Amino acid sequence: MLTSYDDAVAGTADGSTVMVGGFGMAGMPVELIDALIRQGAKDLTIVSNNAGNGDTGLAALLAAGRVRKVVCSFPRQVDSWVFDGLYRAGEIELEVVPQGNLAERMRAAGAGIGAFYSPTGVGTPLAEGKEVREIDGRTYVLEMPIRADLALVKAHVADRLGNLVYRRTARNFGPVMCTAATTVAVQVDRVVEVGELDPESIVTPAIFVDRIVPADLVAEEEVA
Template sequence: MIDKIARSAADALHGIADGSTVLIGGFGEAGNPTELVHALIDQGARDLVVVNNNAGNGEIGLARLLQAGRVRKLICSFPRSSHGHVFDDLYRAGKIELELVPQGTLAERIRAGGAGIPAFYTPTAAGTDLAVGKETRTFAGREHVLETAIRGDVALIKAEAADRWGNLVYRKAARNFGAVMATAADTTIAQVRRVVPLGELDPEAIVTPSIFVAHVVAVPNPVSERDSLLALDKGLAA
């Protein structure tokens, strides 16, 4: 019987190796698998390459992973934020590498990784510092930059609900990077608010089919990044 529901986040993340490339879903707080990231800290893997839209906020989730010194390199679109002091401090101290990628290009590089496309041309970033050292070609009179696909050893994503086979549905904008990351990793681990019986999910509403998911972790009441940041602000103001 196929049953991908893990007993705990620790069980789901067992075996992630040092040096792994980890795709982490989320756009700010929306779709951010905070509990899985915290479990990754407890798991102990080091020297990680992390792919995420942001660089973490406050001292929770990805920011806590960075603070623990587990990340060697971050590939992201928005490394600066009002509460991004952890990444800022590490980067200024030369303790973490950064690969800055325009957001649409980041999403397409991950999608290409899931589709088996090794590289593609895009006009985004042509003529800027982000194109330095990359192959360029001109199409229809416009310069394009060759961008390579991104694949991960592991993807940590957040969905709204799953069945025991690992079929996933998302909640509105919380879908963001999760669906493409699930296709672009050797092992995808999803945290969900609800686990439902087989047949309860409308097949037409399933965004990520079970074939892309290795483990599901039920987290009915995930931590709120927003509440954590508010508490941090209050502490700084006290």
């Protein structure tokens, strides 16, 4: 369970779909992304709320030329110059998804739901070509689950089993991403012994987590 940044992303295949947590930089797993850049996987599809901020984290992965497509709700921001440049040059594909549908499509994947009808986006360009159905007088659009090969998530504290708590609004997409990927790698500020987290306060139960990288033990060179 406890491992290093590099081992946490080892084995990522070219062409993988990778979920990246964070709302802007809050909750962005920067060190895991840096490890993925070192690992070298390319032709990736990234699922994230944004498409990178500044020059670090997701923006650095995009700048390294490893990403074929971004699935996100809000790529354009004041500091999204890396994505903006690639998009305008025609070097990256974009699928814009309303933020709630993005979260719910991941939730559906993690919860074993085959698809769901959402009222969000009905009658807009983002629902074009999708099945529409009226239920009890309201119109809905059929949305499909989004699952990934790998999720990179940042949480605040883990125990050695992989139970997670987050910090403030850095939680955002972390919990649903943990449920929706084949392999889930989580970087945390520190790790505690089993039993030290209040069971009533655990946000992501360990069943959803595969690899934990604790920044405190990495700093002390206790994980290789």
